[in-house]
Amino acid sequence: MGVHGVPGAYGRTPGGQGDRFPGFDVLSQVETWDMVTAGVVLGRLSPPPPLRFFTIAEEAVGRVLVDQLLDQRGEPRVPVLEMIDARLAEARTDGWHYADMPEDGQAWRDSLRALGADAEARFGRGFPHLDWARQGELIGAVQELGDGRWHGLPAAHVWSLWTRYAASAFYSHPWAWNEIGFGGPAYPRGYRNLGVDRREPWEVPDAHPYRDPLSATVADGGSHRHP
Numbered sequence: 001m002g003v004h005g006v007p008g009a010y011g012r013t014p015g016g017q018g019d020r021f022p023g024f025d026v027l028s029q030v031e032t033w034d035m036v037t038a039g040v041v042l043g044r045l046s047p048p049p050p051l052r053f054f055t056i057a058e059e060a061v062g063r064v065l066v067d068q069l070l071d072q073r074g075e076p077r078v079p080v081l082e083m084i085d086a087r088l089a090e091a092r093t094d095g096w097h098y099a100d101m102p103e104d105g106q107a108w109r110d111s112l113r114a115l116g117a118d119a120e121a122r123f124g125r126g127f128p129h130l131d132w133a134r135q136g137e138l139i140g141a142v143q144e145l146g147d148g149r150w151h152g153l154p155a156a157h158v159w160s161l162w163t164r165y166a167a168s169a170f171y172s173h174p175w176a177w178n179e180i181g182f183g184g185p186a187y188p189r190g191y192r193n194l195g196v197d198r199r200e201p202w203e204v205p206d207a208h209p210y211r212d213p214l215s216a217t218v219a220d221g222g223s224h225r226h227p
């Protein structure tokens with residue numbers, strides 16, 4: 001049994017990727033966190049609740065989109081879409097949105113519908129039914145438009161919407177922290193060994209410090225997440 005009744009919680013990384021910080025496990029520090037913080041973090045390991053914001057059709061496109069953005073191809077997967085769905089259902093946005101974009105919830109609906117339309121127009125199939133490379137091609141095309149328009153929306157701002165929400169959700173999860181060697185909440189424990197290449201006793205050195213994190217993109221079949 002894993003942490004507080006969560007099976008297999010220790011040492012997990014998204015898709016089993018974790019060669020940058022071998023043996024690191026942020027949950028080994030759970031006893032150093034205050035009870036409220038521990039409760040919040042451990043709650044993220046619980047099975048996600050049913051979706052409340054996205055429709056079934058939007059879920060099908062959105063799940064592929066966030067998996068593509070984060071290169072989540074294997075298990076376990078951080079439940080990114082569920083976390084985005086909860087934020088939108090509860091109107092927990094960033095507190096602002098671009099003047100030339102709808103509010104975030106509507107912008108998500110519009111952009112997911114647009115991805116579906118692109119898939120039908122270009123390949124004659126629904127977006128979730130395309131292979132990984134073609135899905136990535138359609139997503140990458142939005143990024144490549146830059147300051148151009150995409151289905152009446154500013155492509156750069158759509159890209160910002162997607163990546164802000166996806167990255168915020170992904171990197172709030174302990175499995176992602178294991179992947180990047182992040183030690184989790186510093187309160188109330190704090191840090192003593194400050195400075196370049198100085199680590200706490202529980203930290204693990206980067207096994208691949210010179211690996212380029214931007215060595216591939218969604219459009220060429222790679223990922224924007226290469227820890």
